[in-house]
Amino acid sequence: MSIQANTLEQDPIMTEPKTKFKIRLLLADDHPVVRAGVRSCLAASAHLEIVGEAADGREAVSKARELHPDIIFMDTYMPNMNGLQATKLLNRESPEMKVLIHAAQDTPESVLQIVRSGARGYVKKDAPPEEMAKAIERLMQGDTYYNTDAARSALERLAPPPRRRGRRAALDLSEREVEVLRGIAEGKSNREIAAELGIGIRTIETHRERIMEKLNIHNMAGLIRFAIANGIVTLE
Numbered sequence: 001m002s003i004q005a006n007t008l009e010q011d012p013i014m015t016e017p018k019t020k021f022k023i024r025l026l027l028a029d030d031h032p033v034v035r036a037g038v039r040s041c042l043a044a045s046a047h048l049e050i051v052g053e054a055a056d057g058r059e060a061v062s063k064a065r066e067l068h069p070d071i072i073f074m075d076t077y078m079p080n081m082n083g084l085q086a087t088k089l090l091n092r093e094s095p096e097m098k099v100l101i102h103a104a105q106d107t108p109e110s111v112l113q114i115v116r117s118g119a120r121g122y123v124k125k126d127a128p129p130e131e132m133a134k135a136i137e138r139l140m141q142g143d144t145y146y147n148t149d150a151a152r153s154a155l156e157r158l159a160p161p162p163r164r165r166g167r168r169a170a171l172d173l174s175e176r177e178v179e180v181l182r183g184i185a186e187g188k189s190n191r192e193i194a195a196e197l198g199i200g201i202r203t204i205e206t207h208r209e210r211i212m213e214k215l216n217i218h219n220m221a222g223l224i225r226f227a228i229a230n231g232i233v234t235l236e
Contacts, residue, residue, distance in 0.1 A: 022049040023140055026069040028060035028086070029102065030078045034125070038073060038102070041129035048136065057081025064090055064097055071139055072099045074119070076110075084117040091118030098139045111146065115221050121145030142205070143189045144220045172214050178232060180207040184220070185227035 025042070027035050027050055035053055042048050052067045054060035058080045064072055072090065074083040081089075087099045101114045101122035114122050120139045123132055135145040173181065176197070183193035190208075194201045212218050215226060227233045 022047055023071060023136060024049050024051045024067070024069045025136070026050075026052045026054065026060065026063055026067060026072045028054040028057070028063075028072060028078065028083065029075040030055050031075075034075070034102075038132070041132055042136075044129065045133045045136075048133065057083060057086035060086045061089055064094065068094075069097060071136055072097060073136075074099050074101050076101060076103050076105075076114075084113055084119075087117040087119050100135055100139055100145070115146070118219070120220070138189055141189055141191070144187070147187055173211065177207055177211050177214075180204060181211055181223060181227050182233050184208065185224045185233040 025048060027038055029035050029038070032055075039050055042050070051069055052063045054063045056078045060072065060074060060078075060083070061081070072087075074087060076083040078086075083101060087101070090097055090099060095118075099117075099119040101117075101119045102125055103110060103114065103122050104125045106124050111122065121135055121144045123135050123145070127135075138145045179197055180193060183196065188196070190201050190204045194204045197204075211223065215223070217223055217226060224233075
């Protein structure tokens with residue numbers, strides 16, 4: 001049952017302008033044909049710019065350090081260092097660079113590994129160009145992209161059983177913060193949550209920061225785990 005706020009916040013819904021800058025991408029895949037295919041798929045998006053390519057995990061890390069892309073479009077299985085190992089390393093070194101995994105497998109086990117690597121999302125290798133572009137946009141908005149049944153199953157496995165400490169922490173959240181956390185755990189973007197609650201996007205971002213501070217959780221996977229464990233959201 002949804003928790004209703006007592007009052008409606010009055011700040012208007014802020015619409016985000018269309019991207020006026022290039023989103024800089026690094027492609028990492030050991031198959032040249034796959035890289036060419038991704039380039040072709042993303043060519044229609046004028047605001048996306050591929051600034052470099054890498055053929056293995058170590059090269060991906062090196063190119064990321066050199067080029068500082070906004071997003072790294074990373075394959076999982078590559079020589080010298082696989083994509084998940086590279087993601088873990090880059091997530092420690094440069095968390096501002098977001099990794100989007102490009103995966104062939106779509107099982108709860110594989111998604112679980114992707115989440116634990118610190119990647120902000122993943123798309124299947126047979127995903128249409130529109131979904132690839134959407135995932136990239138979502139990451140640039142500060143969101144994650146885990147939108148498949150396998151992802152939901154994997155996130156459910158990450159949820160620990162409810163604990164007394166978790167319930168106490170949940171009580172520290174305001175009704176509005178609970179609503180925002182529910183939207184985050186359901187995979188909604190900041191824009192979607194703002195429209196649903198009738199508040200501004202910047203207000204959503206402020207709520208997200210406060211939630212993380214109150215719960216002492218500073219990553220998306222942790223917020224989702226907390227929401228599931230404490231009954232704020234359920235995975236069907």
